[in-house]
Amino acid sequence: MNLLRILLLFFILQLKAYALIEVDITRGNLSPLPIAVSPLSANKDSLTKFENILKKKDLGSEISLIVENNLRLTGLFNPLKKDAFLQKPEIAHLKPRFEDWSLIKAQALITGKVEIIDEKLRVEFRLWDVLAAKEMLALAFTTVPSNWRRVGHIITDKVYERLTGEKGYFDTRIIYVSEEGPKTKRIKKLAIMDQDGFNLKYLTLGNELVLTPRFNPTNQMVTYLSYFRNLPRVYLLDIETGIQEVVGDFPGMTFAPRFSPDGKKIIMSFATGGNSDIYTMDLENRVVERITNHSSIDTSPSYSPDGKYICFNSDRSGYQQIYVMKSDGSNVKRISFGKGLYGTPVWSPRGDLIAFTKLHKGKFYIGVMRTDGSGERLLTENYYQEAPSWSPNGRVLIFYRETKTDEKGEGFSAKLWSIDLTGYNERKVPTKTDASDPSWSSLLSN
Amino acid sequence: MILSKILRNTLLVIVAGFILSACATTKKASTGQMQGDVYIGSDTVEYLASGVPDRVFFATNESILTTRSRDTLRKQATWLRKNSDVNIVIEGHADERGTREYNLALGERRANAAKDYLMTYGISASRISVISYGKERPVDSGSNPLAWSKNRRSVTVKAN
Numbered sequence: 001m002n003l004l005r006i007l008l009l010f011f012i013l014q015l016k017a018y019a020l021i022e023v024d025i026t027r028g029n030l031s032p033l034p035i036a037v038s039p040l041s042a043n044k045d046s047l048t049k050f051e052n053i054l055k056k057k058d059l060g061s062e063i064s065l066i067v068e069n070n071l072r073l074t075g076l077f078n079p080l081k082k083d084a085f086l087q088k089p090e091i092a093h094l095k096p097r098f099e100d101w102s103l104i105k106a107q108a109l110i111t112g113k114v115e116i117i118d119e120k121l122r123v124e125f126r127l128w129d130v131l132a133a134k135e136m137l138a139l140a141f142t143t144v145p146s147n148w149r150r151v152g153h154i155i156t157d158k159v160y161e162r163l164t165g166e167k168g169y170f171d172t173r174i175i176y177v178s179e180e181g182p183k184t185k186r187i188k189k190l191a192i193m194d195q196d197g198f199n200l201k202y203l204t205l206g207n208e209l210v211l212t213p214r215f216n217p218t219n220q221m222v223t224y225l226s227y228f229r230n231l232p233r234v235y236l237l238d239i240e241t242g243i244q245e246v247v248g249d250f251p252g253m254t255f256a257p258r259f260s261p262d263g264k265k266i267i268m269s270f271a272t273g274g275n276s277d278i279y280t281m282d283l284e285n286r287v288v289e290r291i292t293n294h295s296s297i298d299t300s301p302s303y304s305p306d307g308k309y310i311c312f313n314s315d316r317s318g319y320q321q322i323y324v325m326k327s328d329g330s331n332v333k334r335i336s337f338g339k340g341l342y343g344t345p346v347w348s349p350r351g352d353l354i355a356f357t358k359l360h361k362g363k364f365y366i367g368v369m370r371t372d373g374s375g376e377r378l379l380t381e382n383y384y385q386e387a388p389s390w391s392p393n394g395r396v397l398i399f400y401r402e403t404k405t406d407e408k409g410e411g412f413s414a415k416l417w418s419i420d421l422t423g424y425n426e427r428k429v430p431t432k433t434d435a436s437d438p439s440w441s442s443l444l445s446n
Numbered sequence: 447m448i449l450s451k452i453l454r455n456t457l458l459v460i461v462a463g464f465i466l467s468a469c470a471t472t473k474k475a476s477t478g479q480m481q482g483d484v485y486i487g488s489d490t491v492e493y494l495a496s497g498v499p500d501r502v503f504f505a506t507n508e509s510i511l512t513t514r515s516r517d518t519l520r521k522q523a524t525w526l527r528k529n530s531d532v533n534i535v536i537e538g539h540a541d542e543r544g545t546r547e548y549n550l551a552l553g554e555r556r557a558n559a560a561k562d563y564l565m566t567y568g569i570s571a572s573r574i575s576v577i578s579y580g581k582e583r584p585v586d587s588g589s590n591p592l593a594w595s596k597n598r599r600s601v602t603v604k605a606n
Contacts, residue, residue, distance in 0.1 A: 183587035209582055256547040274558030276551040297551040320548055343545035357545050386545050404589050
């Protein structure tokens with residue numbers, strides 16, 4: 001008995017002595033980890049090259065600002081002010097003087113170096129545990145100089161992963177619908193941007209109404225609904241080439257498209273004669289398969305990450321509810337039983353949860369439930385909001401929210417928002433115009 | 447004796463009915479332009495021809511045609527029979543208080559409810575096409591029950 005106790009104590013001490021910093025992301029974090037992001041150092045020769053190639057004076061500082069901004073927005077980290085830093089970037093990167101960093105209360109430190117070698121951008125960075133005086137991570141990689149913002153995102157992903165134990169979501173993009181003009185004549189365009197709002201690009205011109213864009217698993221294709229020639233149909237768009245094609249040959253409206261997790265199929269609704277059912281189309285052999293056959297509205301299908309199940313929205317009970325079925329359409333089970341209406345189910349990339357929109361007593365909620373419908377949790381309540389989309393690590397949801405118009409219909413706006421699965425850290429995502437229907441890509445690099 | 451009892455009971459039921467319906471009417475008529483939550487005004491209504499309104503309105507989440515809607519559609523059918531060269535598009539719409547994809551389906555259901563009714567009055571399916579705009583094209587941009595009631599509609603538009 002005593003021996004056991006001693007052994008146990010020994011273990012705990014051992015763990016304590018060796019444990020480096022960890023950040024718990026499963027709860028709302030009330031004391032974000034103080035972290036120092038030292039500017040990445042660069043030699044004279046590289047500074048001239050940055051100026052010539054990228055028209056940037058100090059790329060090292062700019063990249064560190066990207067990292068800092070990413071970390072701050074997670075709500076898990078508190079990046080410290082740079083003017084308090086005592087050690088020069090190049091020296092800190094070689095061997096930090098840990099006393100200097102703990103003096104300004106930093107618990108973690110990121111240092112790095114960036115240079116241009118043979119037209120390529122070479123980056124190395126290190127993550128240090130200040131209190132334990134240890135290196136936690138060291139990595140180097142090369143890329144084309146025009147990718148310099150992605151460098152900042154990749155560094156954040158690696159640091160986040162090392163400190164939280166989960167993959168990051170920073171080297172990612174958001175596709176959404178950009179909105180302009182009065183509510184009755186809204187102009188909508190497909191827009192794509194980096195997760196932090198930079199590198200905005202429009203993919204359509206706004207000549208026709210477009211809705212609900214979604215990425216394929218490799219982030220090269222987008223499926224969406226377009227009213228081209230006043231025929232609402234599901235389209236496929238190659239982001240690089242700009243080539244668009246209509247999906248399938250249906251005699252009525254197709255809508256609510258998403259890719260299967262292997263990217264080989266598109267699942268969507270087809271409406272005809274007042275009835276909407278769920279169909280898939282194989283993108284290789286163009287074979288169309290009917291998945292549901294019911295006189296109710298069946299829409300908003302979303303696959304589980306293993307491709308074995310589909311969650312969807314149906315009003316077969318009389319009202320909009322969430323259902324789960326096997327991917328061949330068998331074993332349909334209703335999973336939402338709370339008060340109110342439920343829509344837009346989206347399966348988490350981790351497989352354990354389904355995010356949804358709920359309407360109850362004139363309010364809209366974004367929430368999550370387990371895939372059997374248990375454990376319903378409402379994360380945010382507002383006048384109008386819908387369409388959650390998961391970050392690739394399944395820790396954050398992005399959605400859109402509309403603010404109430406006044407009696408004249410003035411003051412209307414739609415914006416993207418994000419919130420942690422914990423229900424904390426709700427933030428507006430910056431977009432140039434009004435925005436709706438966001439879809440989060442998977443990690444661009446792994 | 448028995449007869450008078452039946453008579454009295456019937457009378458009671460009728461009186462009760464009157465009281466109940468009076469209550470219902472006062473409640474429903476409170477907004478003036480809405481019956482229940484179905485729009486009955488003429489604010490946004492346009493006309494295919496004199497006396498032939500172009501649109502019908504729906505209750506929240508419903509695609510059932512009201513008596514008034516059926517009346518409007520019969521007028522449209524009569525006009526369409528007279529003007530047999532005209533083809534039409536029926537646009538189905540929903541209000542903004544619903545999720546986008548469900549509302550697309552709901553708009554399609556509403557437009558088809560109108561289409562089916564026109565067909566029962568002899569209008570050939572080949573003359574009618576249907577499009578759903580979901581909540582994408584409100585006619586009233588306000589955010590209040592009256593504006594929403596005007597937006598829950600199906601509109602018959604000449605296609606040629």
